[in-house]
Amino acid sequence: MVLAGLWFGDSKPLMSTFLKPIYQSLLELERNGVDIIVHENVIEAKAFLLCTAADLPAKSLLMNMNQFNGEYSCGKCVQKGQTFKTNKSGCVHIFPFIKDEVVELRTKIKCIENAITAREAKKTLNGIKGPSLLMGLQTIRSVLIIVVFWEIVDLLKECM
Ligand SMILES: [Zn+2]
Numbered sequence: 001m002v003l004a005g006l007w008f009g010d011s012k013p014l015m016s017t018f019l020k021p022i023y024q025s026l027l028e029l030e031r032n033g034v035d036i037i038v039h040e041n042v043i044e045a046k047a048f049l050l051c052t053a054a055d056l057p058a059k060s061l062l063m064n065m066n067q068f069n070g071e072y073s074c075g076k077c078v079q080k081g082q083t084f085k086t087n088k089s090g091c092v093h094i095f096p097f098i099k100d101e102v103v104e105l106r107t108k109i110k111c112i113e114n115a116i117t118a119r120e121a122k123k124t125l126n127g128i129k130g131p132s133l134l135m136g137l138q139t140i141r142s143v144l145i146i147v148v149f150w151e152i153v154d155l156l157k158e159c160m
Pocket residue numbers: 074075076077078079095
């Protein structure tokens with residue numbers, strides 16, 4: 001596990017500034033790896049990012065997507081969703097199950113295409129605002145394997 005960083009501040013980080021050094025290190029580890037000496041033998045080890053942990057606002061920044069309460073904000077599929085008014089005069093964004101509705105799943109290729117189109121058009125496409133640095137990594141999927149921190153906390157509470 002690598003803790004890449006924690007951000008504290010009154011505003012959100014500029015993700016490219018925050019992520020670029022991490023991305024460059026991860027790319028170096030993917031492509032060239034590092035030499036590790038084990039019992040006087042040199043072993044070339046490569047490392048790949050398998051998942052990240054972030055809360056929902058950070059997840060959207062990492063993926064360069066709409067925030068969780070916006071349209072097309074699901075990282076796994078391309079579903080617009082809808083605003084749902086709650087009893088407490090608030091609202092949430094939901095993705096209702098609609099029988100017989102075919103929902104397109106996100107793929108790495110489609111996400112990259114959407115990201116390029118969004119950047120060129122300067123307009124969000126299917127919830128994607130533009131390329132994410134993480135899209136350049138070999139193993140990370142466009143649908144990032146993001147474990148939402150609060151889900152882990154909830155899971156731990158259930159286990160205790
Ligand atoms: Zn979905």
